[in-house]
Amino acid sequence: MKRILVAGVGNIFLGDDGFGVEVSRRLAGRPLPDGVRVVDFGIRGLDLTYTLLDGWDAAILVDAAPRGGRPGTLYVLEPRLDPDATAALEPHAMDPAKVLALVREMGGTPPLMRVVGCEPEAAGDFEVGLSPAVQAAVDPAVALVERIVAQLGAADA
Numbered sequence: 001m002k003r004i005l006v007a008g009v010g011n012i013f014l015g016d017d018g019f020g021v022e023v024s025r026r027l028a029g030r031p032l033p034d035g036v037r038v039v040d041f042g043i044r045g046l047d048l049t050y051t052l053l054d055g056w057d058a059a060i061l062v063d064a065a066p067r068g069g070r071p072g073t074l075y076v077l078e079p080r081l082d083p084d085a086t087a088a089l090e091p092h093a094m095d096p097a098k099v100l101a102l103v104r105e106m107g108g109t110p111p112l113m114r115v116v117g118c119e120p121e122a123a124g125d126f127e128v129g130l131s132p133a134v135q136a137a138v139d140p141a142v143a144l145v146e147r148i149v150a151q152l153g154a155a156d157a
Contacts, residue, residue: 002057002153005111006038006145007048009063015127016071016120016134020062023116023141030142036149049102058112058152060145064134065117072133074141076148077115112152116145 008024010017024040032038041048052059065075079100100110118141121131130138 002035003055004036004149004152005051005056005059006032006036006149007051007059007061008038008040009042009048009061011043013126013128015122015125015129016118016131017064018128018130019064019118019120019134019138019141022130022135022138023062023145026138026142027145030146032146032149033153035153045099045102049099049106052099052103052110053106053108056111058114059110060148060152061113061115062141062145063115063117064120065115066120067117069119070133071119071121071131072137073119074137074144075115075117075119076144077117079113079115114148114152116141116148 006024006027008020008022008027010020012018012021021040021042024038027038028040039051041051065077067075069075079097100113103110118134118137121133
């Protein structure tokens with residue numbers, strides 16, 4: 001059985017940046033296969049780093065991902081570890097590239113990674129709650145994460 005971490009990341013006080021947190025909240029209430037753990041990490045990059053050091057087979061990060069598309073557009077990304085990424089963490093922010101660099105610097109090997117991202121409409125300004133376009137993408141993102149979990153769990157099983 002594969003161990004898969006689903007990590008919701010983002011800041012609920014910055015509008016659409018709270019997308020990953022909301023998706024992880026919804027997923028936590030759904031039945032998932034054995035070995036799958038859903039955690040809302042918010043902006044706690046150090047907590048995510050230590051969790052990734054715990055020998056996961058795969059991890060799915062769920063986050064807002066500005067890529068220039070229409071607000072609410074979902075993306076599945078396969079991050080590559082940047083050998084030049086610095087491992088410095090900010091106490092009140094979450095930078096997945098820095099988290100992965102810190103995992104490596106702490107002697108760990110990041111697991112197979114996927115990022116389920118959503119194009120934000122309003123992120124960065126103090127605002128609680130998701131925009132309508134991003135809110136509408138939450139349920140499709142939950143279904144997408146469940147499909148990726150199934151694919152990753154079946155890979156090399």
